[in-house]
Amino acid sequence: VGTVYFSNDQYLNLSAINPVFNMFASMEFQKKYEDEFRFYPDERRAQLMQGQYLVDDTATTAVLNTKRPNILVIFMESFGATMIERLGGAKGVAPNLDRLSRQGVFFSNLYASSFRTDRGTVCTFSGYPGLPTLSIMKVPRIANSMPNIAHSLAEAGYQTDFLYGGDINFTNMRGYLLAGGFQKLTSQDDFTMEERNYGKWGVPDNITFDRLFNMLKEREGSKQPWFTSFLTLSSHEPFEVPFSKFEDDHFNAFAYTDHCIGRFIERFSKTPQWANTLIVLLPDHGIPYPKQGERFAPHFFRIPMIWTGGAVAKPMVVDKIASQTDLAATLLAQLGIRHNDFEFSRNVLDASYTRPFAFYTFVNGFCYLDSTGVSVYDNVANRVFYNEQPSGNSQRVAKGKAILQTLYDRVGAINSGKYK
Template sequence: MRNRFYFQPKYFLYWLLVFALGRATFLLYHLSRTAELDVSSIVRTFIYGVRLDGSAAAYLCLPPFLLLIAAGWFPRLRAGRIIGIYTGIIGTVVTLLTVADLELYRAWGFRLDNTPLQYLNSPAEMAASAGSSPLSLLTLIFVGLLLLGYALYRRLLSPLQAQPPLFGKLRAVAIAFLYSLLLIVPLRGGVQQIPVNQSDVYFSTTLPFANHAAINVPWNVVQSLPLGELKQNPYQYLPDTTARRLVTQLYLPAPDSATAPRVLRTQRPNVLFIILESFTAKLVGHLGGEQGVTPTLDSLARTGLSFRNIYASGDRSQKGIVALLSGYPNQPTTSIIKFPRKTEGLPNLARSLGAVGYASSFYYGGELAFANMKSYLLAGGYKRLIERQDFRRRDQNSKWGAHDHVLFARLLQDLRQPPAPFFATAFTLSSHEPFEVPMQPRFRGTSETALFRNSVAYTDHALGQFLRAARQEAWWANTVVVIAADHGHHLPGNSGGHEPEKFRIPLVVTGGALRANAAGRSIATYGSQTDVASTLLAQLGLPTQEYRWGRNLLAAAPAAAPAGFAFYCFNDGFGMVQATGAVTIDNDARRIIERDSTATPQQLQLGKAYQQQSFDDFLRR
């Protein structure tokens, strides 16, 4: 039985079916790849993919739903005909994108996004890319999908029933408006805190093709348009050969680098990597910051290995995680994590350690869909992800998810029977805005700075409790613990967005696998988050060639930067820090923002070269 007021939910369902048909076509077209999936994985491409399908469907439903609100007040409006024409046009575009993606995926290995727009000014290159495509087959698929979409529309939605004569206009408008309002939920991909993104449909830790199949192509194309994708490097400060030579010098091994000390007792210890949200050196006592805020970190510096001059590569969590786990530098106005097809080619500690038998896991009390972190972690080789949904409802006691003491308790519980060796990463969240923590304030005041200071103190306390309990576990004796921040913070002191103080962070190494002669050592070399992966892998005797933007912080510094260096990005500029001082540059104005009187002209050139070469690398990926 047809009813006018069933039309809107059925219209939404229509688009879900169209997208499911497109996914089925993708799986059939790439049958050789689909055959590698088990039945469960194939089914999950549809189950997980429905969130992006629903988001795309909701956007496509908005114009017809708004038209039906108007039609409720003006019953003679030919809404059915207008919606039919609209659906035909949009359906043709969706089908075109679906079919174009079939062959482009075979050639490129990633789902259709804004990349083809790069070829609009180069028709010869576009023709070359399409030259080997089976155009007859693709045309047949295109026509077939159009006909199936038309038949489905006729069967499900046509014609639009007239408004019942005795049905009041106000009531008709209210119903149509209510349906329109309900679109907010699928638009966001659900009622969770973070709107849906590509990470939400990634579910496989071993089969990238399964994750790719779950992506909704029209959604992916539209979502990628604002990101753009530059074809030319806007940071062309120097001739390429000069920039390349200068950056190469920054990573040339020093003559005595082969004598870098080993600080671990065993070759294959467990690795526990703890990433602290927003921990700025300004609140860390042993780094010259405020005293009494981080007694746990300060104690670890006295008994473990501490690095005094480490800087975050960027100013956001997703940027810090890529720098720490992949040893990859940040970009000034974007982040590589927004481009899953680029991050799939990055090295990752999980993959490097997994290659020699480590079991990897990542723990976070919040939602890993945030900023595409989930897709990055799965592509990087993590086999087990624990996030907000994996904690009990009553333990999701923070705005962002589960507070840090809950996170550490879950981590400790899971490690009581760990695989050997393990690589476990934990990312805290309680010291993120709004700085609400489940602990009595240790410091007075209700200002933002006071709240932030107390949140850092809480996380430091939770970390201390976890480490005290961990020392009683059997695995502790053969475990190295690496503790670093994801980025710094403008508080306290409201540091400017470009200032080095905002980017300076703690880095401490501890654990039962640490040699006794490493206890209490303080390393003065200047370094970045991008150096952490290389330093750890060198200690484990594993290859570091993939991590070309990192160096071993325990080895002698290169001659071009005798005491080391740290490069960081902000919007839209960069900073270069060495023992001689710091210099910061505005990329837009091509001018110095601040420069210490002791900073050398060579240091400025090195910073420009690094900015130019690192962004070149980003563009090529």
């Protein structure tokens, strides 16, 4: 449905939809999601959820030197901790990210909330945890009802746009982004056939980073703050890139993206906009490579988040357990913008963030990890199959089940029109 979206006005988008096609597409999503994962009676579920996402923003640590910086999110395809030497990953693959992590604000204990780009995009920009049996982005009625960082910033006067060198219609991405407040989208259709034919997945990162630099360069002198998000793609299978550093094709592809990031940062740091720009480096999800141990174990879902740029006041390390879903509340709180709509996103820089935990999902399973340990649960087999510190297992599993049940209650209510 979202392939015909062309405007930030949802009325115009809906007017462009073929009604017959829309009827059949809607029939696919008539499932009652609230009936899934009914682990507990509502009262017990509410008890287990109490306090898990409560942060009051009364004592936020300020890490920026301005309340209205330009903001660039470099959304890095699959760039999990296994590729970051500072997080125990492969050596020498990402020297630029390692360097930037020491120069800015480094969130060193962060976890992806899901395992695919379509899910990770919603987790990041809408602050909504990933679901094991549903991609929210693919269901327009639900996706269009989600809060979005872009929408919040647009209301605060920001110019918003999204750049991706691949197919932006894939998994209804176009519909989700436009409904979420991104005012302009740039995708592979905006590049020449020669640029697009460099790679099977889309335009390689060196070309899209050049486009990004030129886009930002054109805004010099503008008084309107901007929020730009850029999804890279070269660190994705088939891992074919115009670069040669490692014989291993996975390592080589990630090293290429890291090289492109380093080159872009070096160029952009010399522009007048650098002084008032916050750059957020964050992956969409991790990658189970090198293939060592259980693929749903936490070290494959651990991801870096780095805040850099001239708007960052000073280097620091945030080592509390957190989730990529926490970007929304943490970022908006720094700007003094309300984030009440992001009910599953927490401001991890606030003193009231005293119950740090991470929750992530995979194909019909979930993980809950906190200071007591780690529990990875299989929803089909109804058992824990990965456990660290067994003494706290039952409580971790109970909290994870309560979160999962709550998430499906919400999407079920949204899909049926009962929740707004």
